[in-house]
Amino acid sequence: MSDPGPVLVVTSLHDPTADVVIRELHDRDVPVVRLDSSDFPASLSVEAEISGHGMRGHLHTPSRTADLANVRALYYRRPTGFAFPHLDEQDARFALTQARYGLGGVLASLPDCLYVNHPHRIGDAEFKPSGLAAAVDAGFQVPPTLVTSRPDAAKAFIKRHGSVVYKPLHNPVYLVDGVSHVVRIAEVTAEDIDDDVAGTVHLFQKRVAKTADVRVTVIGSHIFCVRIDSDLLDWRTDYSRLSYSPVKPPRGIEHRLRRYMHHFGLVFGAFDFCVGEDGTWWFLECNPSGQWYWLEPETGLPMCAALADLLERKT
Missing domain, CATH: 3.30.1490 (Dna Ligase; domain 1)
Known part of the structure; x- marks a missing residue:
């Protein structure tokens, strides 16, 4: 890409994690276009022409215009979803499907664009039975x-x-x-x-008799492992009772992480493991759009910089 264009950030209006990433990109003078699917059609519009030259066109928000042929990266977080409350049920259903397969199809087909992650790959990876089967194939211990x-x-x-x-x-x-x-x-x-x-x-x-949990965040070539100590069955039910410490993964875990990521075509993944009494890391799940930023101030791990490097296409 001779003239790197903007990073598209696709997420809801209230997304503190996206806010942090966008601020980091702005500090690097990397242009950003933020949008949510719920913005369409009131404040988001698109025109895309597909021919022998590939896809050309533009995406318009109230403050930005993105050249579809020159998008550097797309950071797909947690969009709200299309909605047409002003239409009756049948017309809204038709409009929603057209938007999903039209605008959604355009966003999924950007040339020379790095997807973090591609929305279709996210969809594949969100099925838990598929994730557990892929984890077994990758060599993880799965309960x-x-x-x-x-x-x-x-x-x-x-x-x-x-x-x-x-x-x-x-x-x-x-x-x-x-x-x-x-x-x-x-x-x-x-x-x-x-x-x-x-x-x-x-x-x-x-249920695995565990001594701790581990959140592993894979961002491109970087792997950040954080041990989470608590007395909770599910640590996500009470963050006030957690303590954090960066750890190194046991031998073989990094290779298995890469195999899992390759299986689904992911460049970002938030993995959850529990640590058995013998030290074994047991795979629980991987969220392809998982939260991660709250761990940075707790541990000092440079996760935001790693993600910004990836979106900027430094790595």
């Missing part, structure tokens, strides 16, 4: 896991493995009296299982 809609299978799995936890396969937000809630990870017994399990698919996993 025995059952994905089922059968109550009898769930009971048999729990009786076979003893201590078992339930995990949601995806975690949509529930509003209770206007307050956001999510379904939490919880230990379950065979007596907790009833016929309601047949209503949808569930994930059950053998």
